[in-house]
Amino acid sequence: MASEGFQPLEEKSLVEYIKATPSLFSKLGNELDDLQIKEVGDGNLNFVYIVSSPSGSFVAKQALPYIRCIGESWPMTKERAYFEAVTLRSMNTFQNIWQGLFSSHHVFTVLQAVAEFCGNVELCRLTEQVVFSDPYKVSPHNRWTSPYLDRDVEAVCEDNTLKLEVAELKSMAQALIHGDLHTGSVMVTSNSTQVIDPEFAFYGPMGFDIGAFVGNLILAFFAQDGHADQENDRKAYKDWILRTIDETWNLFHKKFTALWDKHEDGSGGAYLPAIYNNPQLQLLVKQKFMKDLFHDTLGFGASKMIRRIVGVAHVEDFESITDAGKRADCERRALDFAKMLMKERRKFQGIAEVVSAIHELH
Ligand code: ADP
Ligand code: SR1
Ligand code: MG
Ligand code: MG
Ligand code: MG
Missing domain, CATH: 3.10.450 (Nuclear Transport Factor 2; Chain: A,)
Incomplete structure (x- = not known):
């Protein structure tokens, strides 16, 4: 045992x-x-x-x-605390986490860190199972909040296009990422923002973190109608969530591209100046990277939304809606949006279009 x-x-x-x-x-x-x-x-x-x-x-x-929420029947390595501690010691801010690929660190330092986090296999395997695999097949760990969603869950399992997309997302690696950056991993006061709980840290796709955060905000948006009552229609809060989705991506884009420009002559090995050797090409490559990262973010955001509705671990935003019918309506709208977002993500040119699509579908 x-x-x-x-x-x-x-x-x-x-x-x-x-x-x-x-x-x-x-x-x-x-x-x-x-x-x-x-x-x-x-x-x-x-x-x-x-x-x-x-x-x-x-x-x-x-x-x-x-795993605490399951019990002893699902063993999980305690080494996760080690990776959490290493990450907390070396990564103080969001910026540092996402800076890995382009920072002025020598490539060797990055490789050493990659090697260190290669040990975090069990938690990577858990993410692979509960985020990218279980929600798309029959698994004893999957659950959904009421039989109203039975047909929706079957539809996810029968959706080949969705499965092709999620397979692509499953196999990417770019930088040292947090690995579980849902909104509950971010603690804020009026003058400070701290990220906690980096036990899933590993070298993976940057869009997985930004997507997790944005995906949770979209879930929060779709849950609001289940909490609305005569005293509070939740409209102001819904508008705030949409603004926050917009600002999250735009601010990330601004800060990340500023870091890219600042380190353009650094010793990072991803885009060697000897190859990307003129300003037009450098701009093109940066634009392409940001466009792909945006689409990855939408794909990962969608996959994190789907797993929180049909997979093992849910979000309080929906769980706390007491009326099962209302709850299922909210969950179904979120699930339908996430499926569309995963499949159509490359058609979105910017975050404003995503926000409009949430509005329209709602
Ligand atoms: P788990 O890995 O089990 O998700 P977390 O590190 O996310 O554990 O901690 C669980 C909860 O404990 C958080 O959602 C938060 O409510 C509380 N918590 C964790 N760290 C702090 C902290 N530094 N200050 C206050 N509360 C915290
Ligand atoms: C059994 S899955 C548990 C989930 O909780 C963590 O916070 C991660 O999101 C993980 O996937
Ligand atoms: Mg929590
Ligand atoms: Mg955790
Ligand atoms: Mg946590």
Whole structure:
């Protein structure tokens, strides 16, 4: 049994662990007076504790030898905590994560990092299964919230065009990515934005991260009608979500291309100046890269939407709609949009067109 000898932390053992770990103990001023510990994990995989005292605070995260939301029947390597720690140590911002391909790092440094993350195979395999495979076939792990969606789920499994598209998305690698960048992995205050939970970090397609974020925003949009009532039609919130989708891509585009320009003479090996040796060609290649990345983003966003409706792990936005009929209507609209987006993604010229399409279908 994978969990043999494993002890989930509880308050007493966590305190012992803190006492025995100087780097943690010192964050609390080497005092345990008035210590507060709260388990806040709402994720699918791990336990998360907020530890605070008058002298300081930190968050402790424990990986279990299985998937928390399933139980011991689905073992999962605890090494994921190692990859999360390595990623957190080396990647402080979004920008750093996506900078890999074009940064002035020597190619060798990038290769070393690629080699390190090659070890994160089990979590890559999990993503491959629950994002790109299970939703398109019969799997004991798939679930959908009511029989109203039975026919829709069958349709996904019978859709050959959708399957061809998802196969293409499954096999790409470009940069060190977060690997699970849904909206719940982003924590914000009015003056700070932090990304948490990078245990799925690996070398993969950049569109997987941006797509995950945008896909979750689209799911949130389609869920709103299930929460609307006489007091709040949710229109203002829906408009905010659409604006945020638009701004997410546009801001990413602006910052990423600015980094590209800044590092154009760097030692990154992707677009060697000796080959892309004139300004027109350099512009063309940058435009092509950004266009492909946009279409990848839409494809990955769509695949993340589909898995959250017919696959094993869902989103609270839909789960919390209590009326099953209303919920299924919202989920079906999101699923239909995602299928269209996956298949037609190369026809979209820009994010504004995607936002209009959401409006029209809605
Ligand atoms: P999992 O890998 O199981 O998804 P997460 O790292 O996403 O675990 O943590 C689960 C939840 O715990 C988060 O969605 C958030 O609510 C809470 N959490 C995690 N890290 C912090 C933090 N640094 N501060 C406050 N809450 C946090
Ligand atoms: C069993 S699948 C669990 C999911 O939760 C994580 O946050 C990832 O999204 C993973 O696919
Ligand atoms: Mg999480
Ligand atoms: Mg969460
Ligand atoms: Mg996680």
